[in-house]
Amino acid sequence: MKHFLSVACLLLVIAFGGQAKAAGTGIKITEMAVTTKIVRGNPIDSVRRISWRSVPSLFCFTRTVSSDGGEQSITHVWYRDEVKVAEYKLPVRGERWRTYSKKSVDRGSPGEWRVDALDGDGNLLKSVKFKVN
Template identity: 50%
Template sequence: MKKLLSVLFALLVVAMAVPLWAGSLSITELAVTTKVSKGKPIDAVHRISHHTVKTLYCFTRTVSDDSGETSIKHVWLRGGQVVKETTLPIKGKRWRTYSSLPVDASTVGNWRVEVRDAAGVLIKTVEFRIQ
């Protein structure tokens, strides 16, 4: 009986740990861009000089089976080290959002932006270089 109660308790703990929003979220577009205009990135940066722009944006377009609210996180990494994290709300089946990074001489290097879901699971990444 104790074993059965232990198993039931463990199942209850696991069930409570599952997020309430369980729809499948996918990314249909991910780009580092110099500007977002009319809800779209104007370009896709793979390599750029820090003299050219003052800010870069990571644009993300999502599609979901569920219209409920959730969030994603943009994790900006330079040389594998986390520099910035931004949590962004997702409020519908089709959603667009972006985060930004100020650019100057101190930001030169190889960069990656990881997009993570509300549970912290890596969904997609994009890499670029600031010269």
């Protein structure tokens, strides 16, 4: 009887664990870049290092694919020197989707930056790092 219960519990864990994973958002990021400008829905460059004096703002562009195509969301979380400075919830409304968030750049902006893209459950999908001088 103990053996039967152990096997039954194991099967339940496997079954529900698999369903929980399958029920996840299903969003994948195919492209993510911090850029100085977006033209016709696409980033014009990919920033790794930039002077705060050269642009008034930066954009974090994200291209996604989704298995179900239903309305979902991702969140961009902007960090400067490991301190969260901004958070933007962005809609994802199709199997293939492009979106972006925007952050102003000024004299207080120099430092090591990172933007994390999170799914609707708060799981990290992708991260991009750059430096502002």
